[in-house]
Amino acid sequence: MSNQTNQETRQWGSRFGYLMVAAGAAIGLGNIWRFPYLAYQGGGGVFLVVYIIVVALIGHPMVQMETAIGRYTGKDTVTAFQRISKKWGFAGWMANVCTLMINMYYVVVGGWVAKYAFQYLTGGDFGADKQAYFDSFTSS
Template sequence: MENNRTSFGSNFGFIMAAVGSAVGLGNIWGFPYKMGMSGGFAFLLVYLVLAVFVGLAVMIGEFTIGRKTGLSPVAAYRKLSKKFTWLGYMAVICPFLVLCFYFVLGGMVMR
Protein backbone atom coordinates (compact mmCIF):
# COMPACT_ATOMS: atom_id res chain seq x y z
CA MET A 1 0.00 0.00 0.00
CA GLU A 2 1.31 3.45 -0.92
CA ASN A 3 2.01 6.06 1.71
CA ASN A 4 0.60 9.32 0.30
CA ARG A 5 1.38 11.47 3.33
CA THR A 6 2.95 14.84 2.84
CA SER A 7 5.95 16.02 4.80
CA PHE A 8 7.95 19.16 5.38
CA GLY A 9 10.50 20.17 2.76
CA SER A 10 13.25 20.68 5.34
CA ASN A 11 14.00 20.12 8.99
CA PHE A 12 14.11 23.89 9.52
CA GLY A 13 10.54 24.26 8.25
CA PHE A 14 9.36 21.54 10.60
CA ILE A 15 11.15 23.09 13.58
CA MET A 16 9.68 26.52 12.86
CA ALA A 17 6.16 25.06 12.56
CA ALA A 18 6.58 23.13 15.82
CA VAL A 19 7.92 26.16 17.69
CA GLY A 20 5.19 28.41 16.30
CA SER A 21 2.43 26.06 17.35
CA ALA A 22 3.98 25.47 20.77
CA VAL A 23 4.61 29.11 21.65
CA GLY A 24 1.46 30.78 20.36
CA LEU A 25 0.32 34.37 20.64
CA GLY A 26 -0.75 34.03 24.26
CA ASN A 27 2.82 33.45 25.38
CA ILE A 28 4.21 36.19 23.17
CA TRP A 29 1.73 38.80 24.42
CA GLY A 30 1.56 37.70 28.04
CA PHE A 31 5.21 36.90 28.65
CA PRO A 32 6.50 40.42 29.44
CA TYR A 33 3.71 40.94 31.98
CA LYS A 34 4.28 37.54 33.60
CA MET A 35 8.01 38.17 33.77
CA GLY A 36 7.58 41.59 35.34
CA MET A 37 5.07 40.40 37.94
CA SER A 38 6.87 37.16 38.82
CA GLY A 39 10.43 38.16 39.61
CA GLY A 40 12.18 39.18 36.39
CA PHE A 41 15.28 37.14 35.58
CA ALA A 42 14.57 34.44 38.19
CA PHE A 43 11.21 33.82 36.52
CA LEU A 44 12.86 33.79 33.09
CA LEU A 45 15.40 31.21 34.20
CA VAL A 46 12.80 28.86 35.72
CA TYR A 47 10.48 29.37 32.73
CA LEU A 48 13.17 28.48 30.20
CA VAL A 49 14.37 25.43 32.15
CA LEU A 50 10.83 24.07 32.47
CA ALA A 51 9.95 24.90 28.87
CA VAL A 52 13.01 23.11 27.56
CA PHE A 53 12.95 20.01 29.75
CA VAL A 54 9.21 19.42 30.15
CA GLY A 55 8.22 20.68 26.70
CA LEU A 56 11.00 18.80 24.95
CA ALA A 57 10.21 15.55 26.75
CA VAL A 58 6.51 15.75 25.86
CA MET A 59 7.23 16.73 22.26
CA ILE A 60 9.73 13.90 21.73
CA GLY A 61 7.28 11.46 23.31
CA GLU A 62 4.48 12.49 20.97
CA PHE A 63 6.75 12.36 17.92
CA THR A 64 7.95 8.90 18.92
CA ILE A 65 4.41 7.59 19.37
CA GLY A 66 3.38 9.07 16.03
CA ARG A 67 6.34 7.63 14.15
CA LYS A 68 6.12 4.22 15.80
CA THR A 69 2.43 3.72 15.13
CA GLY A 70 1.83 5.83 12.01
CA LEU A 71 -1.79 6.20 13.11
CA SER A 72 -4.13 9.01 14.11
CA PRO A 73 -3.73 10.31 17.68
CA VAL A 74 -6.73 8.39 19.02
CA ALA A 75 -5.72 5.12 17.34
CA ALA A 76 -2.06 5.57 18.33
CA TYR A 77 -2.82 5.97 22.04
CA ARG A 78 -5.38 3.15 21.87
CA LYS A 79 -2.68 0.92 20.38
CA LEU A 80 -0.36 1.74 23.29
CA SER A 81 -3.00 1.01 25.92
CA LYS A 82 -6.76 1.26 26.21
CA LYS A 83 -6.22 3.35 29.36
CA PHE A 84 -4.57 6.12 27.32
CA THR A 85 -7.23 6.47 24.63
CA TRP A 86 -8.44 9.66 26.32
CA LEU A 87 -5.03 11.24 25.61
CA GLY A 88 -5.65 10.73 21.91
CA TYR A 89 -9.02 12.44 22.17
CA MET A 90 -7.42 15.33 24.06
CA ALA A 91 -4.79 15.66 21.32
CA VAL A 92 -7.63 16.11 18.83
CA ILE A 93 -9.91 18.32 20.97
CA CYS A 94 -7.32 20.76 22.37
CA PRO A 95 -6.37 22.33 19.02
CA PHE A 96 -10.05 23.06 18.38
CA LEU A 97 -10.34 24.78 21.76
CA VAL A 98 -7.26 26.87 20.99
CA LEU A 99 -8.77 27.71 17.62
CA CYS A 100 -11.89 29.05 19.37
CA PHE A 101 -9.64 31.41 21.33
CA TYR A 102 -7.98 32.63 18.14
CA PHE A 103 -11.37 33.18 16.48
CA VAL A 104 -12.41 35.47 19.32
CA LEU A 105 -9.04 37.20 19.29
CA GLY A 106 -9.22 37.71 15.52
CA GLY A 107 -12.72 39.14 15.83
CA MET A 108 -11.57 41.59 18.48
CA VAL A 109 -8.63 42.69 16.36
CA MET A 110 -10.79 43.22 13.26
CA ARG A 111 -13.44 45.19 15.17
Protein backbone atom coordinates in the same frame (compact mmCIF):
# COMPACT_ATOMS: atom_id res chain seq x y z
CA MET B 1 -11.44 -6.11 -6.21
CA SER B 2 -9.26 -6.21 -3.18
CA ASN B 3 -10.64 -5.97 0.33
CA GLN B 4 -7.59 -4.04 1.42
CA THR B 5 -7.98 -0.32 1.84
CA ASN B 6 -5.28 1.91 0.52
CA GLN B 7 -4.24 4.00 3.50
CA GLU B 8 -2.10 6.94 2.58
CA THR B 9 0.35 8.13 5.20
CA ARG B 10 0.68 11.89 5.13
CA GLN B 11 4.08 13.37 5.78
CA TRP B 12 5.57 16.84 5.89
CA GLY B 13 6.78 18.19 2.57
CA SER B 14 10.01 19.49 4.05
CA ARG B 15 11.96 19.41 7.28
CA PHE B 16 11.87 23.22 7.44
CA GLY B 17 8.06 23.23 7.22
CA TYR B 18 7.83 20.73 10.05
CA LEU B 19 10.24 22.74 12.21
CA MET B 20 8.26 25.95 11.66
CA VAL B 21 4.95 24.30 12.57
CA ALA B 22 6.48 22.59 15.62
CA ALA B 23 8.05 25.85 16.80
CA GLY B 24 4.81 27.76 16.27
CA ALA B 25 2.81 25.18 18.18
CA ALA B 26 5.34 25.00 21.01
CA ILE B 27 5.77 28.74 21.39
CA GLY B 28 2.25 29.88 20.59
CA LEU B 29 0.88 33.40 20.42
CA GLY B 30 0.05 33.31 24.12
CA ASN B 31 3.73 33.17 25.02
CA ILE B 32 4.56 36.03 22.68
CA TRP B 33 1.75 38.25 23.97
CA ARG B 34 1.88 37.43 27.66
CA PHE B 35 5.50 36.55 28.32
CA PRO B 36 6.81 40.09 28.98
CA TYR B 37 3.91 40.74 31.37
CA LEU B 38 4.41 37.43 33.18
CA ALA B 39 8.14 38.03 33.46
CA TYR B 40 7.48 41.45 34.99
CA GLN B 41 4.85 40.12 37.40
CA GLY B 42 6.93 37.07 38.34
CA GLY B 43 10.08 38.92 39.31
CA GLY B 44 12.05 39.27 36.08
CA GLY B 45 15.18 37.12 36.11
CA VAL B 46 13.90 34.68 38.74
CA PHE B 47 10.80 34.02 36.65
CA LEU B 48 12.93 33.53 33.55
CA VAL B 49 15.14 30.95 35.28
CA VAL B 50 12.13 29.00 36.58
CA TYR B 51 10.43 29.24 33.16
CA ILE B 52 13.49 27.83 31.38
CA ILE B 53 13.80 24.99 33.91
CA VAL B 54 10.12 24.04 33.52
CA VAL B 55 10.36 24.15 29.71
CA ALA B 56 13.51 22.01 29.80
CA LEU B 57 12.14 19.45 32.27
CA ILE B 58 8.51 19.23 31.11
CA GLY B 59 7.93 21.01 27.80
CA HIS B 60 10.81 19.63 25.77
CA PRO B 61 10.31 15.98 26.79
CA MET B 62 6.57 16.25 26.05
CA VAL B 63 7.24 17.60 22.55
CA GLN B 64 9.80 14.86 21.96
CA MET B 65 7.35 12.21 23.17
CA GLU B 66 4.56 13.50 20.94
CA THR B 67 6.89 13.62 17.94
CA ALA B 68 8.18 10.11 18.63
CA ILE B 69 4.66 8.70 18.97
CA GLY B 70 3.62 10.40 15.74
CA ARG B 71 6.62 9.09 13.85
CA TYR B 72 6.25 5.59 15.30
CA THR B 73 2.57 5.21 14.46
CA GLY B 74 2.10 7.54 11.49
CA LYS B 75 -1.53 7.95 12.59
CA ASP B 76 -3.82 10.63 14.00
CA THR B 77 -3.67 11.44 17.70
CA VAL B 78 -6.46 9.14 18.88
CA THR B 79 -5.31 6.14 16.84
CA ALA B 80 -1.68 6.75 17.77
CA PHE B 81 -2.35 6.65 21.51
CA GLN B 82 -4.69 3.65 21.12
CA ARG B 83 -1.97 1.83 19.22
CA ILE B 84 0.38 2.25 22.17
CA SER B 85 -2.26 1.02 24.61
CA LYS B 86 -6.06 0.83 24.41
CA LYS B 87 -6.19 2.55 27.81
CA TRP B 88 -4.46 5.64 26.37
CA GLY B 89 -7.06 6.41 23.69
CA PHE B 90 -8.49 9.11 25.95
CA ALA B 91 -5.17 10.98 25.78
CA GLY B 92 -5.61 11.35 22.03
CA TRP B 93 -9.14 12.64 22.53
CA MET B 94 -7.93 15.08 25.19
CA ALA B 95 -5.28 16.39 22.79
CA ASN B 96 -8.02 17.03 20.23
CA VAL B 97 -10.25 18.73 22.82
CA CYS B 98 -7.35 20.96 23.92
CA THR B 99 -6.71 21.92 20.31
CA LEU B 100 -10.40 22.76 19.88
CA MET B 101 -10.40 24.94 23.01
CA ILE B 102 -7.26 26.79 21.94
CA ASN B 103 -8.72 27.39 18.49
CA MET B 104 -11.89 28.86 20.02
CA TYR B 105 -9.74 31.40 21.83
CA TYR B 106 -7.78 32.29 18.69
CA VAL B 107 -10.97 32.70 16.62
CA VAL B 108 -12.17 35.38 19.04
CA VAL B 109 -8.80 37.16 18.99
CA GLY B 110 -8.73 36.87 15.19
CA GLY B 111 -12.16 38.50 15.07
CA TRP B 112 -10.88 41.40 17.14
CA VAL B 113 -7.87 41.80 14.85
CA ALA B 114 -10.08 41.71 11.74
CA LYS B 115 -12.49 44.29 13.21
CA TYR B 116 -9.73 46.68 14.26
CA ALA B 117 -7.85 46.24 10.96
CA PHE B 118 -11.02 46.99 8.98
CA GLN B 119 -11.79 49.98 11.19
CA TYR B 120 -8.25 51.29 10.76
CA LEU B 121 -8.07 50.74 6.99
CA THR B 122 -11.43 52.43 6.37
CA GLY B 123 -10.44 55.44 8.45
CA GLY B 124 -12.93 54.76 11.21
CA ASP B 125 -12.81 56.80 14.39
CA PHE B 126 -11.98 54.95 17.57
CA GLY B 127 -12.90 57.96 19.66
CA ALA B 128 -10.97 59.61 22.45
CA ASP B 129 -11.60 56.87 24.99
CA LYS B 130 -10.04 53.70 23.60
CA GLN B 131 -11.13 51.60 26.58
CA ALA B 132 -14.77 52.59 26.09
CA TYR B 133 -14.53 51.62 22.40
CA PHE B 134 -13.07 48.22 23.30
CA ASP B 135 -15.67 47.64 26.02
CA SER B 136 -18.55 48.50 23.67
CA PHE B 137 -17.08 46.23 20.99
CA THR B 138 -16.60 43.23 23.27
CA SER B 139 -19.98 43.61 24.98
CA SER B 140 -21.95 43.56 21.72
